[in-house]
Amino acid sequence: MSDLEVILREVEKPGRYTGGEWNSVVKDWASTPVKVALAYPDTYEIGMSNLGLMILYDILNRQPDILCERVYAPWLDMEARLREARLPLYSLETGHALTDFDIVGISLPYELNYTNALTILSLGGLAPLAAERRAEDPLVIAGGSGAYNPEPMAAFFDLFVIGEGEEVLLELVRLYADWKRSGGATGPRPKADFLRQAARIGGIYVPSFYAAEYDAEGRVKRTVPLVPEAPARVVKRVVPALPPPPTRLIVPYIQAVHDRAMLEIQRGCTQGCRFCQASTIYRPVRERTVDEIVRAADEMLLATGHEEISLVSLSSSDHSHIEEVVRALAERCAPKGVSISLPSLRADAFSVRLAEMVQTTRKTGLTFAPEAGSQRLRDAINKKVSEEDLLRTAEAAFSTGWNRIKLYFMVGQPTETDEDVEAIVDLVKKVVAVGRRYRGGRAQVSVSVATFVPKPHTPFQWEPLVDDETLRRRLEILRRGLRVKGVEFSWHDPGTTLLEAALSRGDRRVADVIYRAWQLGARFDAWGDAYRPEAWEQAWRECGLSPEFYGRRPRDRDEALPWDHIDIGVRKEFLWREAERCRAAMPTPDCREGCVGCGVNAALPLAGGTALCP
Amino acid sequence: MSLDAPAVQRLRLDYAKGEPLRFVSHLDMLRLWERACRRARLPIAHTQGFNPRPRIALACPLPTGVTSRAEKVDLFLTARLEPGEVMRRLHAVLPAGVEVFAVAEVALTEPALMSLSATVDYQAAVEWPGSAADLDAHLRAFLARESVVRERERKGRDAHYDLRPLVERLWIVGQREGRYILGMRLKSGPQGTGRPDEVLKALGLWESARGVERTAIVFA
Ligand code: SF4
Numbered sequence: 001m002s003d004l005e006v007i008l009r010e011v012e013k014p015g016r017y018t019g020g021e022w023n024s025v026v027k028d029w030a031s032t033p034v035k036v037a038l039a040y041p042d043t044y045e046i047g048m049s050n051l052g053l054m055i056l057y058d059i060l061n062r063q064p065d066i067l068c069e070r071v072y073a074p075w076l077d078m079e080a081r082l083r084e085a086r087l088p089l090y091s092l093e094t095g096h097a098l099t100d101f102d103i104v105g106i107s108l109p110y111e112l113n114y115t116n117a118l119t120i121l122s123l124g125g126l127a128p129l130a131a132e133r134r135a136e137d138p139l140v141i142a143g144g145s146g147a148y149n150p151e152p153m154a155a156f157f158d159l160f161v162i163g164e165g166e167e168v169l170l171e172l173v174r175l176y177a178d179w180k181r182s183g184g185a186t187g188p189r190p191k192a193d194f195l196r197q198a199a200r201i202g203g204i205y206v207p208s209f210y211a212a213e214y215d216a217e218g219r220v221k222r223t224v225p226l227v228p229e230a231p232a233r234v235v236k237r238v239v240p241a242l243p244p245p246p247t248r249l250i251v252p253y254i255q256a257v258h259d260r261a262m263l264e265i266q267r268g269c270t271q272g273c274r275f276c277q278a279s280t281i282y283r284p285v286r287e288r289t290v291d292e293i294v295r296a297a298d299e300m301l302l303a304t305g306h307e308e309i310s311l312v313s314l315s316s317s318d319h320s321h322i323e324e325v326v327r328a329l330a331e332r333c334a335p336k337g338v339s340i341s342l343p344s345l346r347a348d349a350f351s352v353r354l355a356e357m358v359q360t361t362r363k364t365g366l367t368f369a370p371e372a373g374s375q376r377l378r379d380a381i382n383k384k385v386s387e388e389d390l391l392r393t394a395e396a397a398f399s400t401g402w403n404r405i406k407l408y409f410m411v412g413q414p415t416e417t418d419e420d421v422e423a424i425v426d427l428v429k430k431v432v433a434v435g436r437r438y439r440g441g442r443a444q445v446s447v448s449v450a451t452f453v454p455k456p457h458t459p460f461q462w463e464p465l466v467d468d469e470t471l472r473r474r475l476e477i478l479r480r481g482l483r484v485k486g487v488e489f490s491w492h493d494p495g496t497t498l499l500e501a502a503l504s505r506g507d508r509r510v511a512d513v514i515y516r517a518w519q520l521g522a523r524f525d526a527w528g529d530a531y532r533p534e535a536w537e538q539a540w541r542e543c544g545l546s547p548e549f550y551g552r553r554p555r556d557r558d559e560a561l562p563w564d565h566i567d568i569g570v571r572k573e574f575l576w577r578e579a580e581r582c583r584a585a586m587p588t589p590d591c592r593e594g595c596v597g598c599g600v601n602a603a604l605p606l607a608g609g610t611a612l613c614p
Numbered sequence: 615m616s617l618d619a620p621a622v623q624r625l626r627l628d629y630a631k632g633e634p635l636r637f638v639s640h641l642d643m644l645r646l647w648e649r650a651c652r653r654a655r656l657p658i659a660h661t662q663g664f665n666p667r668p669r670i671a672l673a674c675p676l677p678t679g680v681t682s683r684a685e686k687v688d689l690f691l692t693a694r695l696e697p698g699e700v701m702r703r704l705h706a707v708l709p710a711g712v713e714v715f716a717v718a719e720v721a722l723t724e725p726a727l728m729s730l731s732a733t734v735d736y737q738a739a740v741e742w743p744g745s746a747a748d749l750d751a752h753l754r755a756f757l758a759r760e761s762v763v764r765e766r767e768r769k770g771r772d773a774h775y776d777l778r779p780l781v782e783r784l785w786i787v788g789q790r791e792g793r794y795i796l797g798m799r800l801k802s803g804p805q806g807t808g809r810p811d812e813v814l815k816a817l818g819l820w821e822s823a824r825g826v827e828r829t830a831i832v833f834a
Contacts, residue, residue, distance in 0.1 A: 003824075005824060005825070006824075008636075008637060008679075009637075009679045014636075014637035014678075014679070015637040015638055015639070015642065015678075018633075018634040018635075018636070018637055020633070020634035020635070020709060020710050020711060021709065022649070022650075022653075022707075022709040251649055251709075253635065253638040253642050253646060253709075254638065254639075255642065255645075301652070302653065302655075303653070304649065304653070305648070305649030305650060305651070305652035305707070306649065306652075307648065307649070307652070334617075335617065336652070337617050337660055337666055337668070
């Protein structure tokens with residue numbers, strides 16, 4: 001007698017599972033021919049804050065013959081209840097199980113929610129392994145930044161969308177609809193026939209059409225296509241110009257992590273921080289115009305009623321007309337009591353001025369990310385901020401009324417020494433001193449430190465993850481050094497960094513480990529209270545693999561990488577050159593000041609020969 | 615429109631809260647109203663001070679999981695609008711599950727909705743193996759008790775409280791699909807608030823209860 005009402009009143013935050021939000025799109029199930037479910041492998045609150053999913057939801061639902069509904073990972077209690085009651089995981093719009101859809105797309109934003117993707121499939125009534133699914137099951141696809149190294153998740157998906165989904169997803173859905181309508185699904189080898197056609201679409205990677213070969217040490221030798229339709233290298237898709245942003249954003253009832261209107265003002269970043277995967281995979285930079293931004297903001301605020309609008313970008317201060325954008329928006333927003341947030345500000349006085357323009361009443365906190373304490377290390381990772389910049393920024397902020405500055409650092413980056421970490425302490429103390437001068441005892445500096453994890457397609461993709469002992473020692477340096485009045489120090493628990501490093505740079509064989517760990521109960525690995533290290537340990541052991549092999553082994557220049565057949569446009573030689581410049585602590589200029597030759601411009605052929613870079 | 619314009623009109627809306635809003639909390643409802651008013655471009659007044667908030671006030675909190683046919687919200691406007699106009703504008707921007715059925719002007723000086731003591735009626739469908747008379751006797755037995763001590767979870771520490779004085783009436787409304795519809799009249803206000811789930815638990819009827827709904831708020 002466990003009906004849904006009873007289940008919902010017994011689980012945590014039942015508002016996650018009820019749907020019906022303003023601007024969600026509910027189409028007639030029976031009369032809409034093509035049905036797509038888009039899933040996000042984390043909680044509702046996190047998933048609802050993901051702009052990528054909203055963009056695709058909007059694009060698909062604009063098509064009269066396609067409906068798109070949302071699915072999020074149920075929290076542990078909900079999963080248990082649904083299993084107990086033998087109820088399938090359902091879409092929020094109409095409550096259908098995943099098996100009722102034509103296509104199920106799962107976004108892979110982060111390695112530590114890979115296991116949740118398997119939960120979504122299995123609770124939705126689908127075998128997690130692509131090879132075990134039935135012919136009549138939906139096509140199961142993945143996209144998102146995790147897809148840039150699809151190999152660890154290759155066994156679970158029929159295909160991956162590499163790059164921006166705005167155009168390619170629609171092409172794919174159309175192809176699928178045509179194929180299904182023409183009776184393809186009842187042919188002798190239904191799915192394989194469709195996949196062969198799909199593999200011809202640029203940006204589509206069908207993992208079952210490739211084989212990975214390994215050497216005696218277990219390193220990948222190469223990944224080769226097995227059918228003529230499968231390209232040797234799958235080139236990521238980018239949209240030449242950003243299409244208009246979605247403005248009818250879904251307004252959640254329960255508080256999402258980013259519970260505000262999100263407006264993407266530019267995509268990509270030219271700074272070239274060497275640790276940053278977003279910096280390479282989202283190249284080149286594309287901006288929206290001031291007009292477009294202002295118009296979209298008006299529409300969005302009216303369509304959602306949000307009290308806050310966030311200008312989404314990897315580096316907001318870099319938009320070439322950001323001051324104009326901010327001034328125009330501030331003029332419209334202030335009289336309505338709508339606030340503007342500008343995340344990802346560069347640490348400079350210009351950014352403080354921007355912040356000043358948007359924060360007329362509440363001066364909460366300003367966030368900057370110097371990432372490293374010493375100039376040498378900042379040069380090595382190509383984080384373009386000097387100590388002088390930072391102190392002047394702090395001065396600008398504290399002197400204009402802010403009481404609190406938040407600073408992000410990373411520990412464990414290539415070439416880092418204990419001295420570099422001690423330099424964080426010195427730098428923070430200097431910032432505190434600036435704060436004291438202007439705000440006295442009210443000055444607060446919160447310092448947040450994460451462990452660096454090397455990611456594919458970055459100059460650091462060849463680097464090992466720092467070892468535990470070094471990490472602990474450096475944490476101690478910070479813990480002791482930052483016991484200072486006015487400093488609030490927080491450290492991201494490094495317990496899952498090895499797992500993250502191993503999953504992010506894993507090869508195909510890692511799929512077995514993920515599957516096994518999931519069977520053993522691994523869920524929500526990024527959430528401290530859910531993470532089950534013993535499940536992972538057992539899974540690695542049973543599969544005869546080790547996370548150290550993937551996470552802590554330095555690779556040399558000519559080693560084939562598991563993601564070599566995924567082409568992001570940025571040339572591998574460029575990444576290697578950047579890695580060498582890191583070892584020499586040589587910064588590389590921002591490519592807005594002059595192309596530094598990453599290759600993306602030449603690599604991505606676009607319709608009409610549009611020049612991608614300024 | 616300016617954030618510090620004074621309120622010139624206060625409107626009281628009667629509305630129903632149905633599916634899928636059952637599990638939306640009191641605080642989240644407040645945010646829902648704020649956003650709906652912005653979408654409707656209503657000239658909502660704001661509180662003054664460091665952190666201005668829209669002047670929107672709800673009546674006694676509706677427990678999460680409970681639907682209602684009898685909710686109330688007060689909106690303070692900086693420019694006068696016809697109640698019918700407000701109703702029309704809101705209809706266009708309210709999500710499924712909120713249905714406004716009356717808008718009336720009330721004096722700006724009336725006390726705050728939240729501060730008013732009220733008696734509140736709920737109905738719930740429950741399973742009861744025996745006859746109506748047996749159920750009636752069960753309810754009477756509850757009402758005959760001097761006190762019914764229940765635990766209330768409060769951030770970390772458990773507080774005990776007496777549920778009995780918060781229950782004014784219990785009755786059988788009727789029958790539907792093999793379940794009895796139980797009516798209850800509970801107190802709500804500064805002296806304490808009776809929760810329908812707590813009453814149902816104390817009666818041993820919670821496991822079988824479905825569709826708990828608030829049917830009336832009567833101000834004392
Ligand atoms: S091609 Fe040149 S300008 Fe374009 S992103 Fe690469 S480095 Fe920058």
